[in-house]
Amino acid sequence: MSVSELEYAGAALAEAAARAEKRIGALPEPASRSPEQRAVADAVHEGVRALRAGFMDEHADAVYDRLTEHRSRYLRLAELVQAAADAFPGLCPTVAQMDDELSRPQAAKEGREIDQGIFLRAVLRSSVSGPHLMDAMLRPTDRALSLLPEFTRTGVVEMEAVRLERRDGVARLTMCRDDCLNAEDERQVDDMETAVDLALLDPSVRVGLLRGGVMSHPRYRGRRVFSAGINLKRISSGGISLVGFLLRRELGYIHKIFRGLLDDRPGAGGWRARLTDKPWVAAVDTFAIGGGMQLLLVFDHVIAASDSYLSLPAAEEGIVPGMANFRLTRFGGPRLARQIVLRGRRVRAAEPDAATLVDEVVEPEAMDAAIERALAALDSDAVLANRRMLNLADEPVDALRAYAAEFALQQALRIHGEDVIDKVGRFGARSS
Known part of the structure; x- marks a missing residue:
């Protein structure tokens, strides 16, 4: 032309x-x-x-x-x-x-x-x-690159929505919006992408963990909560944008968890691997609603407390639940996916259908021990290579791109x- x-x-x-x-x-x-x-x-x-x-x-x-x-x-x-x-x-x-x-x-x-x-x-x-x-x-954000020296030195970065701590080779991401049950907004998306970038950039991190923190919200005070999904109040006030939240979330940190980080700094990946990726564990306490449940679909191992539940209230909210429509049938099959997305079915961790969505269901008091076992099991070079190939087969990048369009x-x-x-x-x- x-x-x-x-x-x-x-x-x-x-x-x-x-x-x-x-x-x-x-x-x-x-x-x-x-x-x-x-x-x-x-x-x-x-x-x-x-x-x-x-x-x-x-x-x-x-x-x-x-x-x-x-x-x-x-x-x-x-x-x-x-x-x-x-x-x-x-x-x-x-x-x-x-x-x-x-x-x-x-x-x-x-x-x-x-x-x-x-x-x-x-x-x-x-x-x-x-x-x-x-x-x-898939490239690291400027904010993450600016914080990388501090994180490499101290192993801790405190942000408004996420606390990141490196301990024993594990990047432990804790969602800490304790007043709103980790309901997602643009602040949380920015903090999450920064934390994921740092976990992937730091060569001493071998495995990542995502868990919700302890809440101060009156209904769940003192309990851990994974996520209440998108902040509907922020949508109503006009604070949830297409570019800054809805698309950045999917093509930014969630895709980085699944696919890895495109890091072209000298000596980063070299000829061996175009992307820097690591295994990830998610731990669900109380509930994973909406965007919280969407997140679980890109993790390598999901542990859920027996009293928790998962849901995608897309029909109630009226919006499209991110990439869940693209990924959910791969996990639970088309019938369960339609029940969850179109009819708002809530899946409790203790019921049989949850076995297609989570890897382990344990009693709440056993969560910490189960998490440490899962992290140890994923900490190997063989796991890293095989999860990379599984993800490539399960979700070719061009298929995701066509859906994202x-x-x-x-x-x-x-x-x-x-x-x-x-x-x-x-x-x-x-x-x-």
Whole structure:
């Protein structure tokens, strides 16, 4: 494709997007629109989004090459959508538009993240650009690299949402949002990715462990809790974003736990292995709800207390449960997956079906001993090599990429769906 073709198509999109913005700007704010005005806004958005999708269908690789200097630069998701907004006006929301959008409650947003979803879907489903973006998200974050000397020296990093401690060759990650039952938000995603990066970067770490800490929440005071899933109150207030949470979580630290870290520092991996990966154990106390249950699907060994349970309340919340729809049938089969995802079935650790989702069920007082046994069993070079090959066979990266491409758009549409806004709004009202 010639440069002039791309420039011509980009100019036509920019002109159409500017006209659409002018029409949207003439309407009241989203929360104040009448049904008729909402219909007008929907029609305007629909028209220009069809143009964006068509533009990306035709020019995704040319656009991505422009933004990454022919794939010589690795841009993470947030950097990529910002670069797209700057280089191709009207393709993605500008920084100012997104700052305004993210300052609003979910019910008062324009839905601009849908435009980011259109863009990212096209990039991810490209067999040329998609793998490069997946690699960009597997690289260590700047924050982790800055903390690595401290962690290497002390073996401890304390963050708001996660405490990381290295002991006896084990990186012990403790989720410590004790006031909200480890409900996930963007702070937790950032802290988790930092902790996972540090565990993978530190050569003295051989195995990783993830467990929930002791809670101060009134209903579970003094008990360990794994995770209550996504923070619905934060969705309602507008604090859960497509790029900063929903996609970063899946293509960042969760994929790193499963696949490993792309570390191209001198002497890091060399010719033996492109990725630095390690075995991981998860320990579930009390419950693993929503995103907490999603996490378990990438771990090598899962231990659950006998009084705990797992659930994916996707139908209740109205959103897509991350990559669980992609992974869950591999564990429990299609019937159990549909019962959990579509009907909200709660699986208790002590019931037979839990055997497909967890490796061990032990009494709560036996959790510590079971964890140490599992960590010791996974601490070998043979385990590391074989888990790498099992993961490659179970989940080829291109299959994940194809799912992630469609997830980018479908989740953007879902978080701006009227039913989701209504549900999380009612939850926020109950919690306030």
